[in-house]
Amino acid sequence: MNQKNAQLQKLVIAALLCAIGIIIPIFMPFKITLDPMSFTLASHVAVFVAMFVSPGVAVAVELGTTVGFLLAGFPPAVVLRALVQILFVVVGAYVLARKPGTLNSFAGMSVWVLGTGLLHAVAEALVSTWFYFGGSIDQSKGFFTTIILLVGVGTLAHHIVDFAISYIIWRPISKIIRIPASVHFGKAKS
Secondary structure (H helix, E strand, C coil), rough: CCHHHHHHHHHHHHHHHHHHHHHHHCCCEEEEEEEEEEEEEEHHHHHHHHHHHHHHHHHHHHHHHHHHHHHHCCCCCHHHHHHHHHHHHHHCCCCHHCCCHHHCCCCHHHHHHHHHHHHHHHHHHHHHHHHHHHCCCCCCHHHHHHHHHHHHHHHHHHHHEEEEHHHHHHHHHHHHHHCCCCCCCCCCCC
């Protein structure tokens, strides 16, 4: 496959994943809201799959997913938390692009998921801290419960669950997709 076709395929994949990333927060029936935290099952799946394809696709899909949270009418704190996910997306996608076999071993996968998950959790906790001390988040439960437990630990748990869903979806797709992708299972490809 020539370079032009590969770029076109990545563009189409990015567009489809953006559409999924926009639709999930709007229509997903499985949402849990524990102010200031909201857990929308599979809301990170499009982003993870995009990270498996390439850093460029990952950034585009992350920004599209943020638009989805905005269009779904989520509060500003949730939309900004979606936007700061760009940090873990860029770092995680870059690692996968540089080391395509990262997810082929349990050890590599564990380090990658925990590393990106901690970056994800810290970024969202920092955004939530700003809203917490700004007075737009209920402070009755206290900082530790609200920011550290609900946002920080909750985000890490949500990250791991959505990664598992993404991994299950991507594994069979990666064997049939014919573009140079960051993550292939089995032999690492370039």
